[in-house]
Amino acid sequence: MQPIIQGLLMISASVVFCLGYYYLSNWLLDNIFLPAHGKNINRNISLANQIRPWLFLFPALFALLVYLAYPVLETLRLSLTERHAYGDEWVGLANYAQMFNDQKFWEAFRNNMSWLVIVPAISTGFGLLAAHLTDRIGWGNAAKSIIFMPMAISFVGASVIWKLVYDARPVDQDQIGLINALYLFFGGDAPQTWITMSLWNNLFLMIVLIWIQTGFAMMILAAALRSIPEETIEAAIIDGSNPWQLFFRIKVPQIKGTILVVWTTITITVLKVFDIVYAMTNGHWGTQVLANYMFDKFFRGNDWGVGSAAAIVLMLLVTPIMVWNVKHARKEMQ
Amino acid sequence: MDNIVGKKSSLSWAVNISVAVLVILWLIPTIGLLVSSFRTADQISTSGWWKAFNSNEQNIIVRTANPQTQKIIDGKYVIEGMLFSSEKEMTIRVWGVSSRAIDGYIPGETAKLTKGGEITLRGDGHYRMINENPFTGSRGMRVFVTAPMAPEFTLDNYRKVLFDPKNVEGMGKAFLSTLTVTIPATIIPILIAAFAAYALAWMQFPGRALLVAFVVGLLVVPLQMALIPLLKLHMHIGIGKGFLGVWLAHTGFGLPLAIYLLRNYMIGLPKDIIENARIDGASDFKIFMKLILPLSFPALAAFSIFQFLWTWNDLLVAKVFLLDSSGQTEVMTAKLVELLGTKGGNWEILATSAFVSIVVPLIVFFTLQKYLVRGLLTGSIK
Structure with a gap:
């Protein structure tokens, strides 16, 4: 019982602290520092109204600066220094040079790139297919729920689930992994250890993420498909387009924007993929990816310089998406 | 929508089937783990989870009671008993007395023993061994039975x-x-x-x-x-x-x-x-x-x-x-x-x-x- 009570106490303390800050700071502003009465009432009110937004924003801004903006700069600095017992030494691009000479880095980079192409493409494709098909049947919503369900499962949980699917037993025993059982049933000669099979094993890890992300793509694309004006579709049908034309020539172009958003969102997830590789192979058998490479350098190799350099590479890869997002958001605000 | 031009989509059944396939594909990995969590370590490692619902056949080796328990009835040495503990209900399909022919007999038949005497085994596991001479040895005799086991799930893991x-x-x-x-x-x-x-x-x-x-x-x-x-x-x-x-x-x-x-x-x-x-x-x-x-x-x-x-x-x-x-x-x-x-x-x-x-x-x-x-x-x- 002890930890539960302790946890509950901590939870209520943190909530009370947060609410207390907003309440108190507003109360102080209105009643002590700039009271809305007395001789300076007008000046006080307008000053208070200029300050108040910052009171509302301060905790969020502070957290964003400390927890996201500062680390980016600090990581950049760390990637250019070498850590010694006597302090940090500026080494310029030496960490990058060391990393670019590391076979493992290139393996991770290559793998990340193939994840980047395959996972968003297949997830979005399956998502679009599922969205289109489930829209036309009575039990579509139930089907959607089930395809969407893996979204709720942790990457680690999914890794356990799929590890059982890929499990291999010696040839003389009954197979308990579904894939091997099917493989033998359809005439395979011997059970395969799928997750050690080089090159192909990457695909088997990707399947786990595709399984998780397809539901996400489906949900968003389904909503987009439904928002296509009916007149457009009716017009196309009256003009005699067949279902294929209707789908590829009319519907897909109409939701191009949403497809792009889904694609980029999955791309960001893919770039950062860590848990699945860490849990299933830990980067062995040629399955290394950047995030796991970095984790390796940081926490096992204790090499902060190269680890930070890898993090910067990751950051550079998401930067185009970031720029595009910001531009898009600014356009929308105007 | 597809009805507008008057042809009810002939693809409707294909759509239903495709969605069903997708749903099954997406659901099966999780089901596998869920089913496995209700099976014993033995069951998981010896057969795929998809067989958990079959009453699959098991070959097991059991021993009769040891020779000390033999009684003399009508001048013959007799050992009687039950092969299974009372909690487990099983129906034997075939059985045997040697590892080379574990399916030599069906329930109710009588097998001759190499060391003399004979054994009769009923489907529910009751057996009766009869011999002209005393049974010897310190342990009971091995009997090989093949019986379908009812599917069994357990909350023990949880x-x-x-x-x-x-x-x-x-x-x-x-x-x-x-x-x-x-x-x-x-x-x-x-x-x-x-x-x-x-x-x-x-x-x-x-x-x-x-x-x-x-x-x-x-x-x-x-x-x-x-x-x-x-x-x-x-x-x-x-x-x-x-x-x-x-x-x-x-x-x-x-x-x-x-x-x-x-x-x-x-x-x-x-x-x-x-x-x-x-x-x-x-x-x-x-x-x-x-x-x-x-x-x-x-x-x-x-x-x-x-x-x-x-x-x-x-x-x-x-x-x-x-x-x-x-x-x-x-x-x-x-x-x-x-x-x-x-x-x-x-x-x-x-x-x-x-x-x-x-x-x-x-x-x-x-x-x-x-x-x-x-x-x-x-x-x-x-």
Whole structure:
């Protein structure tokens, strides 16, 4: 019982602290520092109204600066220094040079790139297919729920689930992994250890993420498909387009924007993929990816310089998406 | 829609079948693990989970009672008894007395024994051995029986994983740790983000547009960037590794999405209500608490679900900011990875532990799916 009570106490303390800050700071502003009465009432009110937004924003801004903006700069600095017992030494691009000479880095980079192409493409494709098909049947919503369900499962949980699917037993025993059982049933000669099979094993890890992300793509694309004006579709049908034309020539172009958003969102997830590789192979058998490479350098190799350099590479890869997002958001605000 | 031109889609059955195939493909991996978590270690390692529902045949070796129990009836030596313990009900299909012919006889037949005498075995396991001379030896005779076993499921794994005090897996404790991480890490960012989102949506001040762009930019910063700098910072200012550090980290990482989602929602709230309240003299704090928060409930719910799922399922942040050398604060995902490494073969523990960690997010997901989907849509379609 002890930890539960302790946890509950901590939870209520943190909530009370947060609410207390907003309440108190507003109360102080209105009643002590700039009271809305007395001789300076007008000046006080307008000053208070200029300050108040910052009171509302301060905790969020502070957290964003400390927890996201500062680390980016600090990581950049760390990637250019070498850590010694006597302090940090500026080494310029030496960490990058060391990393670019590391076979493992290139393996991770290559793998990340193939994840980047395959996972968003297949997830979005399956998502679009599922969205289109489930829209036309009575039990579509139930089907959607089930395809969407893996979204709720942790990457680690999914890794356990799929590890059982890929499990291999010696040839003389009954197979308990579904894939091997099917493989033998359809005439395979011997059970395969799928997750050690080089090159192909990457695909088997990707399947786990595709399984998780397809539901996400489906949900968003389904909503987009439904928002296509009916007149457009009716017009196309009256003009005699067949279902294929209707789908590829009319519907897909109409939701191009949403497809792009889904694609980029999955791309960001893919770039950062860590848990699945860490849990299933830990980067062995040629399955290394950047995030796991970095984790390796940081926490096992204790090499902060190269680890930070890898993090910067990751950051550079998401930067185009970031720029595009910001531009898009600014356009929308105007 | 397809009916407009008068031909009811001839593809309708194909659509139904394709969706069914998709659904089955998506469901089967999880079902496999769920079924496995209710099977014994033996069952899991000797047959695929899809055979769990068959009454599959088992070959087992049992021994008759030992020769000391023989009685003399009508001048003959007799051993009588029951092959199975009384709890298990089995019906023997075939049986044998030598390992070379384990299916030599059907129930009710009588087998000659090489050492003399004979044995008659009934289908329910009752047997009777008769011999002219005394049975010898110190142990009973081996009998090979083949019998279909009824499908059998057990809750033992769950008892062991969650409640066994001796249990080294400690999944129960990890469950509590996860809960302790998750709840504040969900509530704190919502509070902070809601105030900030209100300011960004409804308050006038210079630099507002720039701040919104800043938040949008931070949406995609990989949290891997933050691990070492923040760990250094936490160590430096004395937070160290622990729950406080994890809450703060999750708060920081969750904020961009929270502010973005909530601002997008709040800006769509009707302008009149807020301006009327202002004219009536309500302060911003009051407007926020009394008007904005209740009206934003759907967006708040959507983000809470995201953040809850994300913090519950997170491995990396917990591994870096929480796990200290005492190992007392391990969360379930970390525990699972550890089990995968050390007990890769103990599927009964692994499957059960995985399910314990999956079940809470699944419940949240299925009960609150409506809000989750709505949140996804405000987040990405705009």
